[in-house]
Amino acid sequence: MTTSPTIQTLVAVLDGLMRRYSERVPDVQKVFDAMLDADIIKSPAEVDNDHIAFRTMGVPNLGLASFEKVFMHYGYERRDEYNFAEKKLTGYWYSPPRVDSTKPQFPRIFASELRVNELSAEAQRIIHHYTDRISDPVDALDLDNADAVDQFLHQPLWTTPTLADYQTLLKESEYAAWVIYNRYYLNHFTISVHNLKAGYNTIDEFVDFLQKRGLRFNSAGGVIKISPDGDLRQASTVAQMIDAEFAGGDTFRIAGSYVEFAERRILPQFQHLPASKITRQHRREGFEASNADKIFESTFTTQTNR
Template sequence: MSRIETLNQVLAGLMNRYKERVPDVGAIMQAMLYDGIIQDVEEIENDHIAFRTMGVPPLGIKSFEKIFLHYGYEKRDYYNFPGKKLDAYWYAPPADEYPRIFVSELRVNDLSQSAQDIITSYTQEVTTDPVDKLDLDNAAEVDRFLHSPLWRIPSLEDYNILAEESEYASWVIYNRYYLNHFTISIHNLKEGFNDITLFNNFLERHGFKLNTSGGKIKVSPDGGLLQSATVAEMIEATFADGQKQFIAGSYVEFAERKILPTYAQLPKEQITRKHRREGFEANNADKIFESTYNSQTKGN
């Protein structure tokens, strides 16, 4: 099996489980079909998918990125999130039909000593880089890895203590490498819905709750990248000793990438991905992260 075929299977596995855990995904797709925005869900372009990691050896970005670099992804820009104590990179796909990948990492050493101690009490169970043990050409093995726990189930007390200091930390300590979100490309939809304001109106008409941090639409300084997101659905999580609590799961993002000024005169049918605003924007992403934060999920 070629690496591209393996990548196809890995991405399909990620999306299948993500749809199971995030009912909004199927509900949004059904609403798009109902309103005639699409005729088939296969028409939806996935702009990017995102993962969260813990910045402790032997984990974090340095470990996780090996999976997708193996399939031909290329590492691109670095992003820093001082307030949330995160680092991130995005990765360009081997071909335009594949989603970009955004991987973030918590700077665990920047947290309080008590938070660090809680995190390392779990992550120390991983003594060697787990990706090094994988056969990356075996799609089933990679799929299992991306949906398997790396450490024991956290206690509810540890989860809540971490959430007080870093909601990102508490999300990762429970969810591990589950897909954090996928992103619908808005600019390639039919007229009347290929503008993020109009698409947000459609979402709200159908009862979907949008992330309001920094406004419902997050806009890059150059105006070329506009993003919005649903608020993460609450899932009933089972913690150590069988304790249960509703916590934030995953969410859905939406992105509109404007045509670059250089290509503004190109006929619409000639516009491809390379003609649009590329990459990401730290301030946009900073607000999108909060789709799983209590300030947004309250009442969801």
């Protein structure tokens, strides 16, 4: 099968995201090492990436309206909308392009934005101070140049914030504080545990396995977050702390990124199929606002300070 140039570019962009994310989040290698040691996998390449996630600021020229153009260029399609009223967030998930139904697909994408206009006047002032001078950066980006897109997703979109501004935002919206410093860094990637071998292919088994290896999990809403229909089960590590340098030379330890795990159960109408015939289309699709609401808190101080 011939792969189109657009798909080749997408592969390169995703490889770049995962490479830099893995370097920044030591828990990724800890998880892979644990799986290799237990002979769950022979290589990290065997792991099916359920989805990746990004956070954005909902301001003119940025936010989802700008960000989504990157991945929609490669064939991703916007799907369901999610509202997180308490956190003042809007999210969408994006389904990946189908290339070959016999092989694992590209990861889904979950992207969210902060509804900045719902914050206090002071928080809005701080955010707009950094973002108001920016024109839509995607419009000037060559989306067919994988290196340029990779660089864009890892470069500052605005000047480095001051520690005072970061801490002011942190008191009101921990999401806002995370984005003002981390920008478009990959927030997390997600291992599809249902595709692992027996004994490790349920979220309960896999979380227990990793907890015994010393990984810390987000306990908000319970370690395992379960959708009302019971068919989407998720868990995540607590975000890695990073030494951040702020404008003026101040340093402070802040939350970086984390790792998520998902079990998507087989839909009732496909329960009769043999395991060898089960593909992504036979399992619970989409996301669940109640689960995602608590997954967001993997970067919150209530979790990182435990």
